[in-house]
Amino acid sequence: MLSTLLLTAAIFITPEAGIPALEKARDQVRASAKPGTIIIRRGDYFVDHPIELNGRDPAGTLYLAEPGVRFIGGVRLRDWKPVEDAAILARLGPEARKNVRVHTVANLGGLQARGFSRDRKPAHSELFFAGDRMTVARWPNGDEFTRIASWADPEAPDDGHGQNLGRLPYGFRYAGDRPSLWKPDQNIWVHGYWAWDWADSYDRIASLDTKTRTIVTAPPHGLYGFRKNQRYYFLNVLEELDAPGEYYLDVAAGRVYFWPPSDVAKAEVFLSKLDAPVFRVRGAKELTLDGFAVEAARGNGLEIADSTGIRVRNARLRNIGNVGIVVEGGKRNIVQGCSIAFTGDSAIEVSGGDRATLTPGEHQVTDCDIHHMGQWVRTYNPAVKLSGVGHRVAHNHIHDAPHAGILMTGNDHIVEFNNMHHLAMETGDVGAVYIGRDYTERGTQIRYNYIHELGGIGLGSMAVYLDDCASGITVYGNVFHKLKYGAFIGGGRDNRVENNVFISANPAVHVDARGIDPKPVWHNMVYKLMRPKVPDGGIYFERYPELRAVLPYFQVDTGVPPEGNLIRRNLIYGPGIAIRKPALPYVPTPVDNTTLPDDSGFDPATGAYRTPPGAPHTPIPVERIGPTGAWRSK
Helix, strand or coil: CCCHHHHHHEEEECCCCHHHHHHHHHHHHHHHCCCCEEEECCEEEECCCCEEEECCCCCCCEEEECCCEEEECEEECCCCEECCCHHHHHHCCHHHHHHCEEEECCCCCCCCCEECCCCCCCCCCCEEECCEECEECEECCCCCCEECCEECCCCCCECCCCCECEEHHHCEECCCCHHHHCCCCCCCEEEECCCCCCCCEEEEEEEEECCCCEEEECCCCCCCEECCCCEEEEECCHHHCCCCCEEEEECCCCEEEECCCCCHHHCCEEEECCCCCCEEEECCECCEEECCEEEEECCCCEEEECCECCEEECCEEEEECCCCEEEECCECCEEECCEEEEECCCCEEEEECECCCCECCCCEEECCEEECCCCCCCCCCCCEEEEEECCEEECCEEECCCCCCEEECCECCEEECCEEECCCCCCCCEEEEEEECCCCCCCCEEECCEEECCCCCCCCEEEEEEECCCCCCEEECCEEEEECEEEEEECCCCCEEECCEEEEECCCEEEECHHHCCCHHHHHHHHHHHHHHCCCCCHHHHHCHHHHHHHHHHCCCCCCCCCCCEEECCEEECCCEEECHHHHHHCCCCECCEEECCCCCCECCCCECCCCCCCCCCCCCHHHCCCCCCCCCC
16 A cells, blocks of 8 residues: 555556656656656556656656556557458458458558577567467468478588588578468568577568579578578468468558457457657666556567666566567666566566676566567577676576576676576577676576476577586576486586586586587687687686686697586486586596485475485575565555
């Protein structure tokens, strides 16, 4: 309940008055130069430009939304019509002709090339029916893929791993004759894992030759190339608008064609329009945004830049085209108790601190429920992406996504007490928690997390993936269950894997020596990519004295071995520790690890486990894992 004092001092905003009233109230508080409280009454607020907060807003100002407040970055579509255009009807199947409806919309946002290695672009104008994201008309239907039959490149050079990749400008060949049923259309796109199961992208089809079954995609192209048998599908194909819940965008004509799942006149239908953030906070201090919901926007939900002490509490962000919340720069900003789901890209991205001086940014993401991120760009768009120095991700529930849960670069982060599961459900060679490719990104602690029931195809998934010579990371007191790899040390140094519990991981711990592998892909990674990042001295050697031991290896050309990795005091139910042969001379013998024959006494619902008598293992406080709810006001 709000206190009487708070109520009497507050400014109230109603849906009828809308965003102009909210901005007027903001300006009124600014003019007073004193902190104020703006209470937003229950209802829908349609946003066609960012709501701006900045350094003119007095510190201590509270924006408090009542339950049921929604900020919508789109428009509601009501007047759907039967399709009468004979040319369109001729391209639809018999059932679709009876069920598809059309709506004219000005300034539709079309699909754009986006994905791995590409600049982030706003999502197209998406359709949401009764709160659910609808499907752009595609083939194959559902979650199915078809496969690349072959590349069209006459040379297909070696990819560095001893395999051939067809170069992107030459296109690829498909199998079967399904595209011969389609009328030529410049609106058709493809989405695929073209070379690797950890890199996806969207591309418009520039040409489709049904005689040679060859597809050439439009430039600019992404990375890598086309590999035989990799997965892809077609989308925005009018002829494939053949199931309830599918839609097709004709951007040039400004029309949306839609087969509604049920009576469209009785449902709430939104089309996203806003290609900028719904809220934009820049250079502000000590503001609180509490209780609001953001939906149906093409861009980001909320951006916080160069600000200090901003608190985002109890927010609900869903059906966002790009990222739910972006925190960039500044210090001590907190995202707390939020629900973020069904984002096109990441759910939350946090950067800050100074890597040159190792000054922490001290941002936090706590007590959140985060799921179904990466709904458009499927790879490298996690629940939380961290960069910089000194951030904390704690007590979150992170689940149900195609790729990673937490991706990190930088130093001295803390990832603790998170419940993470059903990640990597569409990708391979991926970690629920991932960091890699920099000897200097040290000091991070991954502790007291419950990571379980991961997916993974091809090379599979890892609970904690210290990839490509990631070094100086502590993995302590975690519970790992039902996954391929537990802790994976990919050639790095000075990592600690200690006091964890591994159940049904195969193996529990992996260590390899890719840093001394002479193959060009690994040798170039060490000497061309990673060596320039290591300083000759200064604060990094003071903070991380083990880093000095890397320098002598840069004076020779034989690689950097995986020295200093400690594996101790772990409980292992099932397969144990796999130290690959080239790494054996460099890895200290694992000590005080206890291997048990079965997992009796383990509770998969909570992560609680039994400690056998005499095992040199400190009990893990599993009862503290996951959201606490302690932050909520009464």
